[in-house]
Amino acid sequence: MLDKTYNAQDIEERRYRAWEESGVFGCAPDSNAAPYTIMMPPPNVTGSLHMGHALTFTLQDVLIRYFRMKGRDALWQPGTDHAGIATQMVVERNLADTGQTRHDLGREAFVDKVWEWRAHSGGTIQRQLRRLGASADWPRERFTMDDGLSRAVTKVFVQLHKEGLIYRDKRLVNWDPKLHTAISDLEVEQRPTDGQMWYFRYPVQGAPDRFIVVGTTRPETMLGDTGVAVHPDDDRYRDLVGKTVILPIVDRPIPVVADDYADPEKGSGAVKITPAHDFNDFEVGRRHDLAMINVLDRDARLNEAVPADFQGLDRFVARDRVIERMEALGLLEKVEPNPMTVPYGDRSGVVIEPWLTDQWFVDAKTLAQAPIQAVEEGRTRFVPAHWANTFFEWMRNIQPWCISRQIWWGHRIPAWYGPDGAIFVEETEEEAQAAAHAHYNDAVALRRDDDVLDTWFSSALWPFSTLGWPDDTQELARYYPGDVLVTGFDIIFFWVARMMMMGHHFMGDVPFRDVYIHALVRDAKGQKMSKSKGNVIDPLDLIATYGTDALRFTLTAMAAQGRDIKMSESRVQGYRNFTTKLWNAARFCEMNGCIPRADYDPAAVTSTLNRWIVARTTATARAVGAAIEAYRFNEAAQVAYQFTWNTFCDWYLEFAKPVFNGEDTAAQAETRATAAWVLDRILTLLHPIMPYVTEELWDALSDSRPHPLIAAPWPEDRADLAAPAAEAEMDWLVGLITAIRSVRAEMNVPPGARLPVQIKDANATTQARLETHRALVATLARLDAVTLVDEAPTSGAAQVVVDEATVILPLADVIDLEAERKRLARDVAKQDGEITKLAKKLANEGFLAKAPAEVVAENRERLADLEATRDRLKEALARIG
């Protein structure tokens, strides 16, 4: 016997362990079933489960569990990535507690420490994913620093280098002066800031008292200026183009050049050019062959390229010092407030410096072409489709991808340098030595590049490296490309686009057919959750309070395409109530001997009641499946919820009660078996969303299950189970009962009172239906007798119209005639309103001429129905007098 309420805490861990140990999460490479593959976006090894994870992994699990039940060979490939900078920072912070830095340890010992850290602290998120019910193929779990994946990284790097798609270059990169590494454009956060614009006067050489005024938001960089640009069409400066100005403080002569980059409308129209410290200036400098003077060191302090009294100053100290000096020199023209954006490192939180260094780059532009084409041709499809625009926008304007990082935790770049700086890129040191030997005709000492690769470089290979590439494995042939990638929009550039580039280049095909982009989870007020705001809701807390299924159902039900999710505890509570409702419905079935029967044939049921629920069940399973396949998760959840609660519990089980308590044993047997069958199907179609409670009930309700629910087949969609006549009949019955209940409530009839009811003008169909369902009507509407009459009693009755018939409830003692009159009059008015609208529509020549015939017919029919109802209501009104 089931407990009175469902207690999630008691069963979840046990159920999960049973699933995992039984191996049902695993794919079956040798099976004949069509594969269904989802590559799990690998969370950071440093990560712990937050609400965004809970959403994305719930949706992935819904898909995987659904397609597994549909008979596909489902592979959900799990794993984590090594999160280079983040992980290194964590371990360095731990080291700092003992007063050490990584440099005290040295590279090798430090990397060992990171591995150690991973072994002890790295498995958090995998445990939490299990808590969430994620049915991933855990024995296949991979880590981006695994031997196999590292081999893939090396091979890709070497091959792309040989193809000229990876190259070393001296360019401006985003330099993080705290972490001492380059980072990619995407790791830079542009923060709006109330800055200032300083206007400096630079004296023109050979023209005493003549100055050119330049504006700058970063005065300290002027020490590295190597030119001044003006717009070629700017008359104010035309004569100065080609002349020289003297850079104050430094006393360096620098040229005035004409370049479109100078905007005559902005500031003074003249702009100082610091090619080594600004991305735009870098381009201008290139065009005009200006010198590049790097004035900053790796800590963003001024270096030896500036006058002695500025050397060693921090950039912000230097800024004040430059302004002071310029003012003292009388060369500070003015200062204006200037709203601007300032780049910050998303990991370090410090201001990023454009800095001139040697780095490795990927020719992203070339690699982007195939993915762009794939999306254009629909071989990869974004859902919702508008995300393709974001993708195109970025891919068509893509910049070289800086992949080298000056840290220690990651894949070390397989490049070796000879004594003269010649580069040998090979998969192993031996091969590099061999190449060097061939190059120098001699054995030379090589030095390996110190840098490691951007973590996203290895993540980009995830769809095939996890399947064994570069080996030609069975898995690779079978599970690549994946069916869908499920992720948030924030990662389209970082990861989705890069997987597509690498997938195309190395596998010659898209890495996945669909990309489903889901929303962000926000707090109940729509604010982004953040630790600093203190509005973070921990999914594990919700799981502890309401159970995993309630959380999963909430996230699924709220995952409408194109809209962010405002998470609130009350919603989770509501869906917890739903799990309890399901539990209690199952308990009711159990109490009434509704046991699933292997020989049950839903097509063979005879009663209208059972044919109706069988048809509805089948239609519901079809709708839920279609919704999941279309990534309409909210719709899947809603359809399943409404069927379970509002159809099965509210009506079917209520209808079943009189049958169970009645005399007809054949009807009882059929209804018991049908209830059990329907409940089984409800468990099945809810299982992808709420795996725990459904599996628990599945197990509890029968001793002879051939499979656990997770491995049970999705309900068959059988056309022969449709029953439109039964559905119409039951709809009528529900309508009749609802109408009577409504009148009773409105007339303040005591809920316990059993009333006689008379039905006037019932046609043959209604009479037959009434005969069939007399007991049901009597029970559910609390009546004691239902009689067909030709003549209605006059006053002292409440009346309600159901289709062609008028239902009369004699209430001589209790009725408030005035209230009844008002109620009927209000109903008449309501019908009249509709009638007017429809009549107008049907009087419209254009409508009659142009609307489809069936629409016109439908409207005519509706009008006739409304008029008939209205007339009956009027008659009822007249009877009251």
Next chain:
RNA sequence: GGGCGAUUAGCUCAGCCGGUAGAGCAUCUCGUUUACACCGAGAGGGUCGGCGGUUCGAAUCCGUCAUCGCCCA
């Protein structure tokens, strides 16, 4: 500045190919009838952001404006 999204009941949101505006929560009334008060029955509540257009017909398609949010520069 460019792009994307949102605007529908008190709140949170569905509404697909244009054809009778829906759900959950909240509110109000009634109720403990042997699954469930984490419940049941009933009720009220909407100029679908504004304006214009297309159409026989617009929440839905188009244009425009407003407000809010996000991304990019």
